[in-house]
Amino acid sequence: MQIAVIGAGISGLVCARRLMAGGHHVVVMEKSRSLGGRCATRKFGDHLVDTGAQYFTLRDAEIRKEVEEIAGDYLRKLEKPILVNGEMYRPGEERFYLANGNNRLGAFLSEGMDVRRESEVGRVIQKGRKWKVEGKEYDGVVSSAPWPQTAALFGMDAGMVLFEPNLTLLLEYTIDWEGSFYAKMNSSGRDPLAWVACENGKAGRIQNGRSVFVVQASVDYSRQNLEKKPEEWMGDLQLRFEDAWGVDAAKRGAVFGHRWRYARRSGDAVSPRMPEGLYVCGDSATDSRIESVWKHGEETAAQILAAG
Ligand SMILES: Cc1cc2nc3c(=O)[nH]c(=O)nc-3n(C[C@H](O)[C@H](O)[C@H](O)COP(=O)(O)OP(=O)(O)OC[C@H]3O[C@@H](n4cnc5c(N)ncnc54)[C@H](O)[C@@H]3O)c2cc1C
Numbered sequence: 001m002q003i004a005v006i007g008a009g010i011s012g013l014v015c016a017r018r019l020m021a022g023g024h025h026v027v028v029m030e031k032s033r034s035l036g037g038r039c040a041t042r043k044f045g046d047h048l049v050d051t052g053a054q055y056f057t058l059r060d061a062e063i064r065k066e067v068e069e070i071a072g073d074y075l076r077k078l079e080k081p082i083l084v085n086g087e088m089y090r091p092g093e094e095r096f097y098l099a100n101g102n103n104r105l106g107a108f109l110s111e112g113m114d115v116r117r118e119s120e121v122g123r124v125i126q127k128g129r130k131w132k133v134e135g136k137e138y139d140g141v142v143s144s145a146p147w148p149q150t151a152a153l154f155g156m157d158a159g160m161v162l163f164e165p166n167l168t169l170l171l172e173y174t175i176d177w178e179g180s181f182y183a184k185m186n187s188s189g190r191d192p193l194a195w196v197a198c199e200n201g202k203a204g205r206i207q208n209g210r211s212v213f214v215v216q217a218s219v220d221y222s223r224q225n226l227e228k229k230p231e232e233w234m235g236d237l238q239l240r241f242e243d244a245w246g247v248d249a250a251k252r253g254a255v256f257g258h259r260w261r262y263a264r265r266s267g268d269a270v271s272p273r274m275p276e277g278l279y280v281c282g283d284s285a286t287d288s289r290i291e292s293v294w295k296h297g298e299e300t301a302a303q304i305l306a307a308g
Pocket of ligand 1: 006008010012029030031032037051054153166216262263281287
């Protein structure tokens with residue numbers, strides 16, 4: 001079968017990989033230049049910083065084996081703990097990252113695949129038993145985009161699965177921050193600083209003599225400020241961070257803000273009834289976690305292989 005996969009995030013790429021292994025012809029179309037979707041990394045001055053998924057778990061033995069095979073020595077474990085409301089978060093949990101950027105997971109997965117970057121897909125149209133995507137007909141179409149975007153592509157109800165936004169701020173300082181923990185999380189929802197991580201906890205990412213922090217705002221704060229001018233919320237979060245962490249504003253270097261309109265699923269996962277030949281994979285239908293969307297990519301491919 002000829003299958004189009006929309007989106008080169010982790011779920012779409014895993015799904016495409018399994019479909020190819022099952023003998024299908026698969027084309028992956030990705031609107032942006034980079035691969036990995038919300039498993040995102042960017043160059044920030046001379047540093048390499050994860051702007052989306054900060055780390056991932058590998059609880060499933062099969063997934064762990066595959067990630068070890070494709071990522072090799074780049075796969076690293078976070079050594080420092082995470083604190084939640086002052087307590088240790090899930091003591092004993094193993095957390096992983098890639099030394100060359102978490103988005104490399106997307107690049108590793110895509111090896112040998114027909115992936116078309118900077119190819120934004122518009123409305124998917126039914127043509128008899130086939131589906132037309134960007135002028136070409138396919139036997140099946142998988143969308144891995146967050147549900148509101150998938151709904152627009154498939155002509156369905158965008159409100160069926162809700163997503164929440166996230167405002168993310170990267171901050172560089174000319175200090176050597178040597179905390180005993182990697183990140184601090186506040187789960188109350190009341191503190192605008194819902195998550196602060198020091199990227200120095202990831203080996204080889206940050207230049208000597210500098211410290212880089214990733215600040216993620218709470219859901220309420222992100223919702224309230226999503227449409228405001230970036231300088232407003234960036235300036236506000238920066239001051240809140242410096243105050244809470246006792247970091248000297250005079251040592252501040254580069255600052256970068258990223259607005260995730262659809263960061264994570266907020267309502268329950270629903271599996272909308274899909275017409276024959278259309279499929280949804282990723283966190284519209286499972287948890288907003290790398291390992292969960294990986295598994296869901298596999299499950300979606302298994303469903304298509306069984307149908308074909
Ligand atoms: C700030 C943040 C922090 C997070 N932290 C963690 C964490 O620490 N650990 C963890 O496990 N998870 C974390 N997550 C969640 C995790 O990143 C996501 O659940 C996961 O990456 C979703 O993968 P996906 O493949 O389902 O979707 P995506 O990664 O969103 O992939 C969908 C792809 O579709 C593309 N696309 C959309 N529309 C179109 C179109 N019309 N045409 C072509 N392409 C299109 C997008 O560009 C994107 O690349 C975090 C997410 C965010 C935003």
